[in-house]
Every structure is written in C-alpha cells, then in structure tokens.
Amino acid sequence: MCEQCGTIHYQNPKMVIGSIPLWNEDEPKVLLCRRAIEPRHGYWTLPAGFMENNETTAQAAERETLEEAGARIELLPLFSLLNVPHVHQVHLFYRAKLLDLAFAAGIESLEVRLFAEHEIPWDEIAFPTVSHTLKFFFADLAASRDGGNFGFHSLDITKSMRLPD
C-alpha cells in the first residue's frame, strides 16, 4: 500500500543474496560481519543484502560483500537457497574465495572478522538462514577433506525455527 495515497500495489518476495567468504590458509576461516543496523543489531551475519534491479545474483553477492565487509572475493557456485515465506524472502548464498585480508567494516557493520568453525558465535548469529548455511558449509568442508564435494542445499525456514531474540 502506498504510504502517500493508500493505493495497493502488488508485492512479490524479495531476494537476499550473500556470500560465504572462505580464507583457506592454515586453518579454514569464514568472514562474518557484526550488524550495525536493525534488525538484529550487534549480531553476526554472512555479508548479504537485498538484490537490486539491473544486477545478477552473482553481482549482488559481490556488491554486498564489498559494501558490508570491504572484502574482495572470487565467487564460486551457488551453495544454498533458503525460503523464509513468513517475511516474503528467499535467501541465496554463494561460496566464495576471500582474495586478501584487506577487509574492513562498511557502514552497515560494526566489525568484520574471520572465524574458524570452533570460533563461530552460534548463539549470536543474526538469522537462521545464516546459521543453517554455515552448518551446511562446515559439514561439506569436512566432507571435502575426505574426497567429497560441496553440495547445493535448499531449506524452508518456518517461524518456529527462528532463533530467540
């Protein structure tokens, strides 16, 4: 509904696109951002945001990773698709290779840092789409050491799966 005049416009689900930037020297680590904005201010997330017109899903992932984490990545195949129907969103995450360590928090982030799997602040992850994607990712990363491949993961998030505030 137009807030100015009250006319109802048809709304479709929005796409949220992000990346899983992996730094893989010595111990594998993933880049997370601590949110400087609501919702979930102060909680940790993978770099991600709303896809915009005139860009592709891959371009959206690279743009959001640069904007939120100041990070340059080489994008790898799509890794997860998560439906969040109660908020009219579909989240996509691409695997990515972090190209250097010259990352820095953008204006929507309080801080940005690398986490090994055992360091992930599971109780302080902003969104269930991010925590599920990270769990899928570290499981596939472990399997890849035994000769397995990274898969593609799809999951529907229902209200009851939301983390407590």
Added chain:
Amino acid sequence: MCEQCGTIHYQNPKMVIGSIPLWNEDEPKVLLCRRAIEPRHGYWTLPAGFMENNETTAQAAERETLEEAGARIELLPLFSLLNVPHVHQVHLFYRAKLLDLAFAAGIESLEVRLFAEHEIPWDEIAFPTVSHTLKFFFADLAASRDGGNFGFHSLDITKSMRLPD
C-alpha cells in the same frame, strides 16, 4: 512509481518459478504450455510464473504447474537459475515427475502437450530462459542414461541472447 499519486517506491527483482514436468514411460517427454497471454502470446513455455508472497519457491513451482497446465507433479531438485537483469527477473526451474496424463490448459494457456526432445518447437519457445533450461535438461537426461547425474545450471541472459520476435 505509484500510478495514483506519483510516489516512488523501491523496486527489487522479481522471481519467476517453474517446473520441467517429465513423463518418462517409453520415450521421455516434457510438458509445455502454449501461452494465451502477452508477452509472447502463442509461443511455448514451461509452466512458470511470478512467485507470490507467503509461499516457498517449491510451492510456487507446483502452483504455477497446476494453474497453467492442470498438471500434478512430484517436485525434484532445483535444476536451473537464470538471471535476466534487463527485465529485473530471476527465473528458477525445478525438475519434476509428471504424475498422470490428466493435464489440461488453464486460462493462461491455449494448449498443453507433451514433447519428446526431437519434437520441441525450438523456434517457437517463448523465452530464452526456457530454451536454455530445456537444452540443459535434455543434455543431462542423455548423460543420465550413461550413468551421469542431473546438475544444477546457472546462466545470465543478456539482451543480445533474446530470441527474435
């Protein structure tokens, strides 16, 4: 922009979701719909349409397949993601098993029928996202007979790839 009052609202890309319904007795055949609406009236397409709020991508694929082709399917994994940035769309197609032959054209279709690969009307396919998905699909179907697997395919469609009108 609100057509009633002129206020500008932020717009995001829309998702178009469809299925590739396969009937696999004797010779494998795919279900296509001939469009009764613009754009591309009279051209053939896989059943697909705009995702709506409060549904998942899988539910959108099943709904559109029932609405446009009157067809009941068992949904299989996501098969293709195609960006169409110049029209602000992302198209997703799921593989699907057609459950019975009691399909019938919905109000947005002129006719619905099964096509073997050699029968596909390649010059009369409505959208490049559909023709590319069908080409990926039949290639993977042939590979699956030699023990291969169906993959996941991602492609960006640019204006120059559009079929001539």
